[in-house]
Amino acid sequence: MPAIAVRFAIGVLSKRTGCNVETIRYYERAGLLPTPARSGGGYRLYGTDHLKRLAFVRRARALGFSIHEVRALLALADHRKRPCAEARGLAATHLEDVRAKIASLREMERVLRDTVARCASGKASHCPLIDALYRDGGGGPAGVSVARLDR
Amino acid sequence: MPAIAVRFAIGVLSKRTGCNVETIRYYERAGLLPTPARSGGGYRLYGTDHLKRLAFVRRARALGFSIHEVRALLALADHRKRPCAEARGLAATHLEDVRAKIASLREMERVLRDTVARCASGKASHCPLIDALYRDGGGGPAGVSVARLDR
DNA sequence: ATAAAGTCTGTAGCGGCTACAGACTCAACA
DNA sequence: TGTTGAGTCTGTAGCCGCTACAGACTTTAT
Numbered sequence: 001m002p003a004i005a006v007r008f009a010i011g012v013l014s015k016r017t018g019c020n021v022e023t024i025r026y027y028e029r030a031g032l033l034p035t036p037a038r039s040g041g042g043y044r045l046y047g048t049d050h051l052k053r054l055a056f057v058r059r060a061r062a063l064g065f066s067i068h069e070v071r072a073l074l075a076l077a078d079h080r081k082r083p084c085a086e087a088r089g090l091a092a093t094h095l096e097d098v099r100a101k102i103a104s105l106r107e108m109e110r111v112l113r114d115t116v117a118r119c120a121s122g123k124a125s126h127c128p129l130i131d132a133l134y135r136d137g138g139g140g141p142a143g144v145s146v147a148r149l150d151r
Numbered sequence: 152m153p154a155i156a157v158r159f160a161i162g163v164l165s166k167r168t169g170c171n172v173e174t175i176r177y178y179e180r181a182g183l184l185p186t187p188a189r190s191g192g193g194y195r196l197y198g199t200d201h202l203k204r205l206a207f208v209r210r211a212r213a214l215g216f217s218i219h220e221v222r223a224l225l226a227l228a229d230h231r232k233r234p235c236a237e238a239r240g241l242a243a244t245h246l247e248d249v250r251a252k253i254a255s256l257r258e259m260e261r262v263l264r265d266t267v268a269r270c271a272s273g274k275a276s277h278c279p280l281i282d283a284l285y286r287d288g289g290g291g292p293a294g295v296s297v298a299r300l301d302r
Numbered sequence: 303a304t305a306a307a308g309t310c311t312g313t314a315g316c317g318g319c320t321a322c323a324g325a326c327t328c329a330a331c332a
Numbered sequence: 333t334g335t336t337g338a339g340t341c342t343g344t345a346g347c348c349g350c351t352a353c354a355g356a357c358t359t360t361a362t
Contacts, residue, residue: 009328009339009340010339010340010341011338011339011340020319020320021339021340022319022320022321023318023319023320025341025342026318026319026320030318039327039328040327041326041327041328041340041341042326042327042340042341042342043327043328043339043340043341044340044341052285055285056284056285059283059284060284061318062259063259063262063263064256064259066317066318067317067318068317073280073281073284076278076281077278077281077284077285082278083278083281084270084278084279084280087270087278087280087281088267088270088271088278088280091263091266091267091270091280092267094263095260095263095264095267098256098259098260098263099260101256102253102256102257102260105215105249105252105253105256106253108213108214108215108249109246109249109250109253111214112214112242112245112246112249113246115242116239116242116243116246119235119238119239119242120239127227127228127233127234127235127238127239128235129224129235129238129239129242130224130227130228130234130238132210133207133210133211133224133228134203134206134207134228160308160309160359161308161309161310162307162308162309171350171351172308172309173350173351173352174349174350174351176310176311177349177350177351181349190358190359191358192309192310192357192358192359193309193310193311193357193358194308194309194310194358194359195309195310212349217348217349218348218349219348
């Protein structure tokens with residue numbers, strides 16, 4: 001006979017994972033968590049397997065994986081014996097995305113920093129920040145890029 | 152008498168700014184662009200003032216300002232003689248947000264990089280990436296943080 | 303005159319939640 | 333045993349910043 005199954009309600013799962021109750025239900029709808037057992041009155045009943053799985057999901061989300069990617073990772077974890085190559089592929093692609101975002105944000109940061117600095121120091125008749133945003137009003141599509149904003 | 156007003160349709164504005172037609176209409180609804188004049192048949196007619204304003208909006212968005220923040224910047228640009236302090240405040244706050252995002256993404260990047268590296272080199276029986284996501288399944292809220300995932 | 307391209311309004315969808323309303327269930331205490 | 337109060341249920345709608353239609357209309361070019 002199996003050991004007595006530990007079952008707990010959604011609020012407990014929520015507290016143990018730091019994940020909102022509504023979010024847990026959302027993940028279930030989204031297919032990231034299996035349909036749990038129910039109490040006589042219809043309450044969801046979870047076990048340690050759900051706990052592990054939800055923790056997995058949360059960690060993957062904290063790393064910036066999309067719901068879609070998390071689903072793929074879970075499928076790999078569930079159904080493959082050696083999912084390493086596929087998982088690495090997913091993660092590597094995601095890593096590229098993260099690096100691209102970092103680069104983009106760094107560019108933003110640079111332009112903002114410089115503009116704020118000019119704003120802080122300036123006795124200019126107009127606000128340098130607003131001037132920068134208004135500059136080259138009719139300059140065409142390229143004129144809207146961050147790069148053109150700077151300098 | 153004023154110079155002849157240059158008027159063009161939304162498609163022209165779209166091409167000149169690189170901003171989707173639907174997005175332009177969305178900005179209008181969102182209160183970022185003033186209601187334009189209309190042709191007899193109901194087409195929106197724009198002038199160089201709209202062009203400048205839309206370019207402003209696009210530049211601010213490219214710098215990561217939210218719609219709400221852009222509205223505030225525009226209000227400053229429109230209604231104040233010396234909006235520098237307020238604008239600088241907005242930009243400085245936003246700069247903090249950008250920096251926080253960069254820090255968060257850098258942390259993600261580090262963890263992803265290390266995990267992918269282990270995945271690539273490993274002859275481990277389990278996939279290190281999936282193992283990392285599954286680790287400490289019942290570890291409580293703190294267990295879901297990125298920091299704990301690493302090492 | 304007609305065809306093609308452009309534009310109009312209104313609505314709905316995306317991701318990833320979050321926030322209700324209104325009905326129900328469960329645990330604890332008297 | 334009854335009663336409270338906290339927890340949970342389903343379903344729906346909202347948030348941001350667009351994007352993508354459908355179906356009707358206008359404008360432009362030939």
